[in-house]
Amino acid sequence: MIIVLLGPPGAGKGTQAERMVQKYSLAYISTGDILRSAVKSGSPLGTKAREYMEKGQLVPDELVVNIVKERLLEPDCARGALLDGFPRSVSQAQALESVLSPLGKKIDRVIHIDVTEDELVARLTGRRVCRECGSSYHIKFNPPKVRNVCDHCGGELFQREDDSLNTVKERLAVYREQTEPLIQYYSRQGLLSTINGNDDIDEIFARIVEILEAL
Ligand code: ADP
Numbered sequence: 001m002i003i004v005l006l007g008p009p010g011a012g013k014g015t016q017a018e019r020m021v022q023k024y025s026l027a028y029i030s031t032g033d034i035l036r037s038a039v040k041s042g043s044p045l046g047t048k049a050r051e052y053m054e055k056g057q058l059v060p061d062e063l064v065v066n067i068v069k070e071r072l073l074e075p076d077c078a079r080g081a082l083l084d085g086f087p088r089s090v091s092q093a094q095a096l097e098s099v100l101s102p103l104g105k106k107i108d109r110v111i112h113i114d115v116t117e118d119e120l121v122a123r124l125t126g127r128r129v130c131r132e133c134g135s136s137y138h139i140k141f142n143p144p145k146v147r148n149v150c151d152h153c154g155g156e157l158f159q160r161e162d163d164s165l166n167t168v169k170e171r172l173a174v175y176r177e178q179t180e181p182l183i184q185y186y187s188r189q190g191l192l193s194t195i196n197g198n199d200d201i202d203e204i205f206a207r208i209v210e211i212l213e214a215l
């Protein structure tokens, strides 16, 4: 089963993905997480990706598509995978089809989490992420039990550099311009389920479970 989580930065994709992966034992592919760890390790990929990520722009397709292609060949993806943050443009969606087709796979469902712009800005600027396991928190909407400490692994929480107000605005503009066309693209293929992402975390997860159980 291949599931794609689609939505603007801050929609709650990572938050829901954490629960989905736990419940359905899907392999998790977050291009943002993979790119951030490449930047951290100073690998050639990270060095190339860094300048785009700092500005809130999309990393070029030739880098990102390859990451996903290699990741999908790993054994844990055999049962199914959850894609978060990829594809992010129509060209990436087409590249994904070319990667999946020789593997005898296709997208089963695209879950689009829709959130109003004011809410997205509030969510992103208050987001805190675990340095160790990548879990996502919010200082007001989803605080950890102990300030700045991850509930799951005890790791330290930090604020992503690209969650500053100016970069958030650029990322939202990039989403509207390059990623939003995917809503129509997948809707035409009959693959899209849209959820109101302004609701609370548990309600959204319940909706996602309904969608997945119906597959
Ligand atoms: P994305 O992966 O789509 O960029 P995240 O899952 O990291 O988004 O969520 C962005 C921020 O919003 C985080 O701080 C998270 O704790 C918070 N958040 C996620 N879902 C909700 C929700 N339904 N209501 C309020 N805050 C949420």
Ligand code: AMP
Pocket (backbone or CB within 6 Å): 009, 031, 032, 033, 035, 052, 053, 054, 056, 057, 058, 059, 060, 064, 084, 085, 086, 087, 088, 092, 162, 171
């Ligand atoms: P995310 O963690 O999904 O918010 O992604 C953080 C940043 O990584 C984005 O702002 C982009 O610079 C880069 N990125 C993540 N996924 C992609 C993708 N599919 N295509 C291009 N750039 C990406």
